[in-house]
Amino acid sequence: METINVNNLSKSYDQLEVVKGISFTLSKGEVFGLLGANGAGKSTTIECMLGTKHADSGTVSILEKDPIKQRRSLFEKVGVQFQEASYQEKITVKELCEETSSFYKNPQEYMPLLAQFGLKEKIKNLVSELSGGQRQRLFIVLALIPNPEVLFLDELTTGLDTKARRDVWKGIAELKEKGMSIFLTSHFMDEVEILCNRIGILKDGRFIFYGTVEDAIEESPYDTLEETYLWFIDEEDAYVESL
Numbered sequence: 001m002e003t004i005n006v007n008n009l010s011k012s013y014d015q016l017e018v019v020k021g022i023s024f025t026l027s028k029g030e031v032f033g034l035l036g037a038n039g040a041g042k043s044t045t046i047e048c049m050l051g052t053k054h055a056d057s058g059t060v061s062i063l064e065k066d067p068i069k070q071r072r073s074l075f076e077k078v079g080v081q082f083q084e085a086s087y088q089e090k091i092t093v094k095e096l097c098e099e100t101s102s103f104y105k106n107p108q109e110y111m112p113l114l115a116q117f118g119l120k121e122k123i124k125n126l127v128s129e130l131s132g133g134q135r136q137r138l139f140i141v142l143a144l145i146p147n148p149e150v151l152f153l154d155e156l157t158t159g160l161d162t163k164a165r166r167d168v169w170k171g172i173a174e175l176k177e178k179g180m181s182i183f184l185t186s187h188f189m190d191e192v193e194i195l196c197n198r199i200g201i202l203k204d205g206r207f208i209f210y211g212t213v214e215d216a217i218e219e220s221p222y223d224t225l226e227e228t229y230l231w232f233i234d235e236e237d238a239y240v241e242s243l
């Protein structure tokens with residue numbers, strides 16, 4: 001059984017088709033990275049997967065459930081970290097963690113998570129008093145509170161300092177070892193190379209590469225994922241220009 005199954009997903013805004021029939025799977029314990037330039041269609045894809053946007057066509061199943069029709073039961077088992085989470089103005093870290101825990105039947109304790117992500121000392125602070133990177137880490141903690149089987153991470157280390165990035169990578173690697181399935185987006189190829197088993201490179205709503213990180217590098221003349229990624233994007237441009 002695949003943890004996530006996306007089949008032929010398409011989505012348009014008005015006349016503009018931004019996701020054009022993409023398909024992919026995510027297996028248990030695997031980390032999948034959705035890559036692509038700004039505007040390539042990553043956020044739209046995630047929103048269609050989570051059911052916060054309606055796809056025009058195609059199907060999505062997560063843990064064999066439909067994210068729109070079986071929303072309640074599914075989201076007991078799914079953790080989502082977003083760039084911009086919404087929360088009340090005057091809420092403390094502790095209150096936000098408690099409030100988040102109250103949404104779930106079997107939440108895990110948030111104190112060890114805060115400690116793991118270097119936020120234990122901030123428990124009494126208002127969320128608005130945290131630095132950008134601290135807030136980012138708090139959103140990862142919130143996503144882990146449901147003790148999810150599947151975790152969605154949107155640009156997980158954007159805005160983090162070097163040490164915090166390393167710590168977050170370590171945390172994610174541990175979750176992967178425990179068998180959690182993780183779907184992430186990232187603009188940092190060093191992190192993708194370290195964390196992801198498989199990747200999909202989106203360009204104008206289509207995959208120009210889908211497969212393992214090793215296969216991507218193998219297909220290109222380069223030996224780092226960053227150069228490989230740029231090569232794939234440029235190859236496409238060269239091909240389109242030659243038409």
Ligand SMILES: Nc1ncnc2c1ncn2[C@@H]1O[C@H](COP(=O)(O)OP(=O)(O)OP(=O)(O)O)[C@@H](O)[C@H]1O
Nearest residue numbers: 013014016018036037038039040041042043044045
């Ligand atoms: N609500 C909307 N209405 C109209 N167009 C939209 C809407 N949301 C996104 N788009 C357009 O869809 C395309 C894909 O956007 P999307 O946010 O999915 O890209 P992305 O890959 O997540 O980019 P980024 O890396 O910048 O977050 C862009 O051209 C964007 O302008």
